[in-house]
Amino acid sequence: RKMHLTKGRLGLGLTIERGEDDKGIYVEDVEPGGAAERDGRLRKGDEILVINGQSIIGKSQEEAMAILNSSPSILQLVVSCEGSTSHLRSSSSRSLRAL
DSSP states (O other): EEEEEEEEEOOEEEEEEEEEGGGEEEEEEOOSSSSSHHHHOTTOOOOEETTTOOOOOOOHHHHHHHHHHHHEEEEEEEOOOSHHHHBBBBBOOOOOOEE
């Protein structure tokens, strides 16, 4: 699914993490009151595939975060919405907050 998302004053209001076995970049959390939650389309467990035309498949979590944080105020995202969070790591994993 393709979407446009406008960053808020405090950024996107989401955290991302690598999936199990270091495959994929997933939405780990959508912060209450943040831009992503107000938009309403991104959900925990969604896989982010493309940011502003740049594929993040095979990118590290840090590379994906750098792309998100350096993007202009309006982002174009392509996400896969499988509806499952089973591919996410345990809560002890490291996640990164998008600005």
